[in-house]
Amino acid sequence: MKLRVVVLGAGFGGLELSTILSETIGEQIDLTLIDQNDSFFFGFSKLDVAFGRQLPDAVKIPYSSIVKPGVKFRKEAITAIDPVAKRVTTQSAIYDADVIVIALGADYDLDATPGLAETGNEFYSFPGAEKLREILPSFTKGHAIVGVCGAPFKCPPAPSEAALLLHDHLTKLGVREACTISLVMPFGLPIPPSPGTSKALLKAFQQRNIQFIAQRKVHSLAASGRVVMLDDGTELPCDLFLGIPKHVAPKVVLQSGLAENGWIPVNRTNLLTRFPGVYAIGDVTSIGTPKAGVFAEGAAKIAAASIIAAFNGNENSTGYNGAGTCYIEYGNGEVGKVDVDFFSGPKPVGIHHEPSEAMVADKAFFGSSRKARWFGI
Numbered sequence: 001m002k003l004r005v006v007v008l009g010a011g012f013g014g015l016e017l018s019t020i021l022s023e024t025i026g027e028q029i030d031l032t033l034i035d036q037n038d039s040f041f042f043g044f045s046k047l048d049v050a051f052g053r054q055l056p057d058a059v060k061i062p063y064s065s066i067v068k069p070g071v072k073f074r075k076e077a078i079t080a081i082d083p084v085a086k087r088v089t090t091q092s093a094i095y096d097a098d099v100i101v102i103a104l105g106a107d108y109d110l111d112a113t114p115g116l117a118e119t120g121n122e123f124y125s126f127p128g129a130e131k132l133r134e135i136l137p138s139f140t141k142g143h144a145i146v147g148v149c150g151a152p153f154k155c156p157p158a159p160s161e162a163a164l165l166l167h168d169h170l171t172k173l174g175v176r177e178a179c180t181i182s183l184v185m186p187f188g189l190p191i192p193p194s195p196g197t198s199k200a201l202l203k204a205f206q207q208r209n210i211q212f213i214a215q216r217k218v219h220s221l222a223a224s225g226r227v228v229m230l231d232d233g234t235e236l237p238c239d240l241f242l243g244i245p246k247h248v249a250p251k252v253v254l255q256s257g258l259a260e261n262g263w264i265p266v267n268r269t270n271l272l273t274r275f276p277g278v279y280a281i282g283d284v285t286s287i288g289t290p291k292a293g294v295f296a297e298g299a300a301k302i303a304a305a306s307i308i309a310a311f312n313g314n315e316n317s318t319g320y321n322g323a324g325t326c327y328i329e330y331g332n333g334e335v336g337k338v339d340v341d342f343f344s345g346p347k348p349v350g351i352h353h354e355p356s357e358a359m360v361a362d363k364a365f366f367g368s369s370r371k372a373r374w375f376g377i
């Protein structure tokens with residue numbers, strides 16, 4: 001009898017986990033990988049699309065490219081998860097499993113920020129990034145605000161990257177002098193676990209005249225988006241709002257009984273939820289790392305090792321260390337990186353690597369190596 005594995009979500013976590021299981025025990029599994037989309041794109045591609053560096057279609061990688069022993073991809077929307085019966089329902093089928101892996105990521109709740117859906121922009125969803133791409137060329141003077149509306153949010157460096165790329169964009173357009181840029185962040189520093197990276201980013205903001213507003217979140221947008229209200233009552237004038245919406249677990253997860261306080265709690269040693277045979281990885285969990293692809297990928301490795309060990313009648317002894325590398329766009333053709341480790345020591349540590357042109361190739365390899373590994377292209 002083959003092990004029936006159903007993987008919910010073909011993002012960073014689901015793709016890595018399916019790849020490992022296929023490579024290791026592909027002949028002995030019947031793995032169904034389900035996603036509502038027909039293609040994958042990296043989170044950072046949304047910045048490329050929004051700032052006109054890449055065409056939307058150029059960054060999409062079709063799931064039809066996946067050809068792996070033991071794996072079949074299904075483009076379906078998941079409508080129910082029963083973690084006790086280990087049954088997954090989609091809009092067109094029902095899957096009974098021996099092992100379920102939930103890798104459904106995080107959704108956005110735009111309505112949690114009054115005025116955002118009606119009068120603001122967000123660049124965290126693909127359609128949001130595509131819309132921003134159309135709007136940006138017409139912004140030539142006034143106040144631009146990149147603002148975080150809720151925490152936790154994906155990829156903590158992304159708001160800083162957006163502010164820096166916006167500076168580049170306005171400079172190229174020749175209108176930078178006519179515009180202000182402010183960045184509203186809920187942290188005291190841009191990247192709290194890495195003082196070195198935070199210092200480098202604060203210096204980059206200062207050099208580019210970007211105002212960093214620390215320890216604040218955006219509460220709402222008023223006056224048809226012309227005023228941004230912060231959570232302490234401060235009002236900022238605004239002509240262009242680039243929002244990072246409040247994140248929530250997908251509705252199907254919240255309805256499944258798997259979540260507590262909004263996200264799925266997991267055991268850090270094996271990524272199991274409180275339901276036997278049901279694992280959760282990546283942004284949908286409350287594991288304690290930031291919501292980022294590298295951490296979803298790291299968790300996928302441990303979940304896969306646990307599934308393989310259990311299949312062979314053993315236990316996986318390597319726990320999840322919450323370590324990963326994040327690349328950061330500084331604009332001006334430069335990329336830096338930070339190596340972060342959340343669980344190995346008593347507190348999170350982040351090692352700063354100076355931005356350089358050479359790091360651009362490192363980041364490109366990060367993307368191309370995953371594309372090759374997960375899609376064979």
Ligand SMILES: Cc1cc2nc3c(=O)[nH]c(=O)nc-3n(C[C@H](O)[C@H](O)[C@H](O)COP(=O)(O)OP(=O)(O)OC[C@H]3O[C@@H](n4cnc5c(N)ncnc54)[C@H](O)[C@@H]3O)c2cc1C
Binds near residue numbers: 013034047155292
């Ligand atoms: C602007 C931006 C820049 C970023 N830059 C980086 C970066 O440089 N490095 C980095 O590591 N991370 C980055 N990230 C974060 C990264 O994209 C996510 O953290 C990562 O994709 C999370 O992986 P995941 O597997 O948990 O979920 P996801 O990759 O989000 O995958 C979840 C999948 O589940 C599917 N799904 C959800 N609900 C359903 C349903 N009901 N039915 C069927 N399918 C469903 C979705 O379609 C999706 O494909 C960035 C994010 C943004 C927004």
